[in-house]
Amino acid sequence: MNIAKFKFAILRQKFEELVMVLFEMTKNSNLRFRFLDLAEGSVDRGIWYEKECALRYEVLRKPLGGDHIGKGSELFPFEFQSLHLIAFDDDSNSVTGCVLFHPETQTSGRLFQMAVDHVYQGRGIGTALVTTLLDRLVSEGFLECTLHAREHAVTFYKLLGFVTFGEPFDEVNVPHRHMRIDLLNRNK
Numbered sequence: 626m627n628i629a630k631f632k633f634a635i636l637r638q639k640f641e642e643l644v645m646v647l648f649e650m651t652k653n654s655n656l657r658f659r660f661l662d663l664a665e666g667s668v669d670r671g672i673w674y675e676k677e678c679a680l681r682y683e684v685l686r687k688p689l690g691g692d693h694i695g696k697g698s699e700l701f702p703f704e705f706q707s708l709h710l711i712a713f714d715d716d717s718n719s720v721t722g723c724v725l726f727h728p729e730t731q732t733s734g735r736l737f738q739m740a741v742d743h744v745y746q747g748r749g750i751g752t753a754l755v756t757t758l759l760d761r762l763v764s765e766g767f768l769e770c771t772l773h774a775r776e777h778a779v780t781f782y783k784l785l786g787f788v789t790f791g792e793p794f795d796e797v798n799v800p801h802r803h804m805r806i807d808l809l810n811r812n813k
């Protein structure tokens with residue numbers, strides 16, 4: 626390959642990278658994140674929380690079928706002692722993703738109800754949600770975050786720095802792994 630062709634190849638590669646970056650930006654251009662204030666009577670509890678629960682039901686419960694899809698099956702007893710982060714579309718005000726965190730000790734707790742609307746999966750929303758949540762946990766002094774990962778989502782969490790531990794187990798009839806991340810030593 627001569628020098629001119631080589632330079633052209635580099636330029637073309639840079640251009641393709643730029644197009645990809647612009648594509649990513651356009652895809653998620655209306656994407657916003659919000660930690661919900663779920664105090665009784667709050668605006669968030671009336672509007673955003675209901676949409677968050679609807680998404681959790683659609684993405685996490687409905688596909689399970691059987692006994693797991695009763696009304697309110699997406700709710701946890703520690704719902705209002707947990708941190709709720711949503712991703713939403715600024716144009717349509719639809720909730721496109723969410724993740725929750727329940728503090729179990731002063732320095733550790735569990736991430737749960739990680740869900741991205743089927744239409745929006747694979748666009749980096751799940752990654753952005755977890756990263757935003759973990760940043761917040763670090764700023765609040767948490768040292769560790771654990772979770773119960775559905776087997777198919779283990780790779781997703783590994784890419785974010787979580788590691789598996791303990792034996793595989795079943796929850797809601799789905800194979801799961803225990804995972805954790807050391808918040809002081811995570812790679813961003």
Ligand SMILES: CC(C)(COP(=O)(O)OP(=O)(O)OC[C@H]1O[C@@H](n2cnc3c(N)ncnc32)[C@H](O)[C@@H]1OP(=O)(O)O)[C@@H](O)C(=O)NCCC(=O)NCCS
Pocket residue numbers: 684685739740741742745746747748749750751752753773774775777778780781784
């Ligand atoms: C798992 C889930 C939260 C991922 O969210 P997402 O927004 O689609 O993920 P991202 O676009 O941020 O993907 C980040 C990376 O994880 C990978 N990934 C995402 N979902 C994956 C899956 N199910 N299996 C393997 N890899 C996956 C992506 O390929 C991507 O890798 P890349 O950066 O090398 O391309 C989402 O697919 C989902 O809601 N699934 C159904 C509900 C669920 O299983 N929740 C987890 C319960 S433990």
